[in-house]
Amino acid sequence: MIQTVLVDVSGVLYQGAEVVPGAVEALARLRSSGRQVRCLTNSTRQPKHRIMAKLHNLGFAIRPEEVFTPVAAVLDWLVRTGHSPHLLVHPELEEEFSGCDRSGPLAVIVGDAAEEFSYESMNRAYRLLQKGAPLIALAKNRVFMDKDGQLSLDAGCFVKALEHATGARARLFGKPDSEFFRAAIASTRASPAQSAMIGDDAESDIAGALAAGAAEAYLVRTGKFREGDETRFAPEPTATVDDICEAVAYLTSSVSLKAEPPT
Amino acid sequence: MIQTVLVDVSGVLYQGAEVVPGAVEALARLRSSGRQVRCLTNSTRQPKHRIMAKLHNLGFAIRPEEVFTPVAAVLDWLVRTGHSPHLLVHPELEEEFSGCDRSGPLAVIVGDAAEEFSYESMNRAYRLLQKGAPLIALAKNRVFMDKDGQLSLDAGCFVKALEHATGARARLFGKPDSEFFRAAIASTRASPAQSAMIGDDAESDIAGALAAGAAEAYLVRTGKFREGDETRFAPEPTATVDDICEAVAYLTSSVSLKAEPPT
Numbered sequence: 001m002i003q004t005v006l007v008d009v010s011g012v013l014y015q016g017a018e019v020v021p022g023a024v025e026a027l028a029r030l031r032s033s034g035r036q037v038r039c040l041t042n043s044t045r046q047p048k049h050r051i052m053a054k055l056h057n058l059g060f061a062i063r064p065e066e067v068f069t070p071v072a073a074v075l076d077w078l079v080r081t082g083h084s085p086h087l088l089v090h091p092e093l094e095e096e097f098s099g100c101d102r103s104g105p106l107a108v109i110v111g112d113a114a115e116e117f118s119y120e121s122m123n124r125a126y127r128l129l130q131k132g133a134p135l136i137a138l139a140k141n142r143v144f145m146d147k148d149g150q151l152s153l154d155a156g157c158f159v160k161a162l163e164h165a166t167g168a169r170a171r172l173f174g175k176p177d178s179e180f181f182r183a184a185i186a187s188t189r190a191s192p193a194q195s196a197m198i199g200d201d202a203e204s205d206i207a208g209a210l211a212a213g214a215a216e217a218y219l220v221r222t223g224k225f226r227e228g229d230e231t232r233f234a235p236e237p238t239a240t241v242d243d244i245c246e247a248v249a250y251l252t253s254s255v256s257l258k259a260e261p262p263t
Numbered sequence: 264m265i266q267t268v269l270v271d272v273s274g275v276l277y278q279g280a281e282v283v284p285g286a287v288e289a290l291a292r293l294r295s296s297g298r299q300v301r302c303l304t305n306s307t308r309q310p311k312h313r314i315m316a317k318l319h320n321l322g323f324a325i326r327p328e329e330v331f332t333p334v335a336a337v338l339d340w341l342v343r344t345g346h347s348p349h350l351l352v353h354p355e356l357e358e359e360f361s362g363c364d365r366s367g368p369l370a371v372i373v374g375d376a377a378e379e380f381s382y383e384s385m386n387r388a389y390r391l392l393q394k395g396a397p398l399i400a401l402a403k404n405r406v407f408m409d410k411d412g413q414l415s416l417d418a419g420c421f422v423k424a425l426e427h428a429t430g431a432r433a434r435l436f437g438k439p440d441s442e443f444f445r446a447a448i449a450s451t452r453a454s455p456a457q458s459a460m461i462g463d464d465a466e467s468d469i470a471g472a473l474a475a476g477a478a479e480a481y482l483v484r485t486g487k488f489r490e491g492d493e494t495r496f497a498p499e500p501t502a503t504v505d506d507i508c509e510a511v512a513y514l515t516s517s518v519s520l521k522a523e524p525p526t
Contacts, residue, residue: 115383117385118380118381119380119381119416122420123415123416126415126416127413142427143428151393152389153382153386153389153428157389157424157428160423160427162420164405164419164423165416165420232430
């Protein structure tokens with residue numbers, strides 16, 4: 001029995017500036033069925049308070065403690081290890097790091113920096129990595145559904161470029177890092193085996209959640225979904241559904257999807 | 264018996280604006296020993312006539328037909344396949360493509376674009392790749408020795424980012440593509456087994472030449488060389504030497520390096 005449902009935000013609850021039709025009601029239905037909801041987002045173009053404001057403006061009743069972003073985990077890591085951040089992130093995200101100590105050895109933190117990704121900023125990061133700074137990825141997503149309805153490059157491609165230059169591997173704090181999923185699940189006191197994921201990214205959301213032990217993972221055809229995604233990464237989704245509404249219908253029905261997968 | 268010697272340019276003949284001490288004389292010595300010389304460069308920040316001018320200004324007697332760049336091979340491919348170029352290259356290199364037909368389906372050509380690598384230019388390239396444009400790499404070098412004496416990001420990292428975004432693999436026309444080495448060797452009528460390479464890039468120059476069938480490959484400690492490079496990629500260099508002068512000394516001596524490697 002699924003007790004906790006993890007939901008990706010961009011591409012699942014909204015697309016660009018528009019709410020996914022029926023998503024507000026679907027989320028309410030999940031809650032009234034007694035299940036807990038946690039939102040997991042790798043979006044790192046905005047600080048969390050801006051994400052919360054957008055969700056509220058679109059009509060979603062979600063509390064800050066139900067929303068997990070990679071930034072909190074990275075801030076915790078910085079304090080624990082005594083590192084100071086060298087940021088290659090979106091300018092809007094910089095405020096989240098404003099409280100950081102600036103006297104420690106530098107760690108290179110890469111998020112979805114968008115227009116801040118330039119040859120100069122990438123090369124500056126590379127040279128710090130060359131000198132031994134650790135490489136921290138807020139996300140490794142390859143692409144995302146942009147405001148103009150087309151796919152655009154996401155942080156993962158630029159993380160990959162830096163990994164390729166240095167031969168080092170970035171430490172990842174967002175999806176599909178298992179720790180990220182487990183921290184969100186643990187906050188609900190459910191176990192991974194009592195949890196399901198709903199997402200539009202077959203790699204970061206779906207394969208990531210299943211690898212972290214989630215019992216089920218629903219790939220939605222909204223957001224960045226493209227035909228063929230359902231078999232592109234392993235483990236594959238429990239089911240591929242039209243949108244969050246159909247995923248919630250499965251989750252709140254008495255039918256066990258795992259026993260009788262839809263054809 | 265080595266009849267043809269392939270020589271990388273940047274980092275071997277010169278470093279930044281300075282000639283590598285003794286390199287002019289070493290190249291002359293190679294020629295007077297009866298061996299043919301071919302220069303293979305993945306440098307794609309300048310058109311070939313600028314590379315030639317720099318070599319001449321530094322005192323190297325090298326003819327244009329002895330210098331191989333990836334651009335000529337790509338121009339040939341564009342004509343053969345009927346593609347038109349979408350350029351993600353250094354502005355100085357664009358003139359080399361000025362004669363291209365502009366009416367064909369686009370192919371994305373990536374060189375060392377330097378400051379032209381921006382989020383916008385990368386994303387534009389990605390979206391063309393998404394629509395089916397082939398990805399052509401003038402080089403896949405990870406880093407190069409920059410004018411300020413530090414390593415900087417080279418085209419390969421940005422090619423990798425685009426490969427990562429699309430799941431496609433770039434077609435490479437520069438080193439370490441075997442065809443590139445073989446075309447240069449063929450122009451001297453020697454066989455790969457009668458050829459040797461001198462380079463500062465253990466991956467593109469050394470492993471590349473040996474994989475293409477060259478009998479020997481000398482890794483120099485000038486240019487981008489860093490301790491540990493000699494064992495970082497397979498196949499490993501025949502020998503690691505201080506500079507081109509030492510490489511030429513081995514090549515023109517009667518000692519067989521393959522039988523008695525230096526300790």
